[in-house]
């Protein structure tokens with residue numbers, strides 16, 4: 001097995017780095033193609049909200065565009081503006097809708113709001129009157145998530161008074177699944193039925209329904225545009241089954257110190273964890289300030305190759321302590337690196353140990369990591 005530090009050699013910033021986050025853009029592109037394959041001929045957008053799920057909008061979005069994505073979804077208008085600068089020709093939808101006072105910016109940056117409520121429809125219609133032409137948007141109808149999207153009563157008003165949509169170029173009618181990662185959940189079929197019933201009350205328009213996991217629920221969920229996010233970034237959209245996606249991130253933390261414990265003692269804050277004489281403790285340069293969740297205290301593990309080094313005691317702000325007792329001494333040296341996310345321990349495994357989900361692990365990845373983008 002190569003020395004762990006041999007896997008990292010990326011210049012002076014990397015030499016100074018406490019931890020190195022490698023983001024595999026080629027894997028993201030391959031995941032995009034894999035989802036397209038699953039979709040047959042149905043077009044596939046890319047959801048890049050929250051800085052492309054923490055992985056860096058500026059690098060990730062152009063990589064997805066190079067793989068063929070032409071339609072993108074962000075959550076906030078600011079994210080849409082940032083993306084517009086990178087991708088002048090893309091269709092960009094803003095999921096959080098049309099806030100009061102944002103119509104001018106929406107138009108100036110050629111963004112399409114996802115209209116989530118009747119007052120947003122009203123606002124965009126007024127903007128269209130002012131523009132003297134129809135303005136593009138998606139209309140989001142709620143089908144059982146009860147989070148965003150036109151509730152049933154608002155949809156009824158819209159279908160009774162279609163003139164409210166006269167200025168709106170409806171690119172998509174969309175809805176969002178609450179339980180897509182549980183294929184047997186009855187809400188999936190119920191939402192699908194509600195979507196088909198309710199969208200029939202609006203003027204005919206292309207439909208968009210499936211997120212990452214929804215794509216794997218089968219063709220009846222595909223409609224005219226899929227909206228995957230997390231699967232692009234390597235999280236398994238089919239939990240409990242082998243992942244169809246390629247892993248995208250690798251996180252390596254530097255070993256700062258290694259110590260032999262010479263008598264039974266505790267490790268870290270709160271003295272939560274006792275180790276015996278002869279234990280070897282390695283201290284790593286990452287912590288909860290980097291998004292390494294504190295719930296990983298005594299739960300997570302670092303890895304050297306296929307060897308597991310369990311987290312010992314509490315995760316601190318900038319440091320993690322791990323049990324290196326069983327690992328050959330020459331593999332655990334100050335200056336070397338261990339995997340916090342890597343080939344033997346992916347985002348989903350870390351999330352499970354943290355009592356969380358891959359989405360949260362990715363979007364929490366810290367700003368202090370030295371980031372490296374691999375593009376094949």
Ligand SMILES: *Cc1c(COP(=O)(O)O)cnc(C)c1O
Pocket residue numbers: 047049095175176210211212213227228229230231
């Ligand atoms: C975040 C989001 C998506 C993407 O979901 P994933 O589970 O990450 O694929 C799709 N549609 C809407 C409305 C969303 O909010």
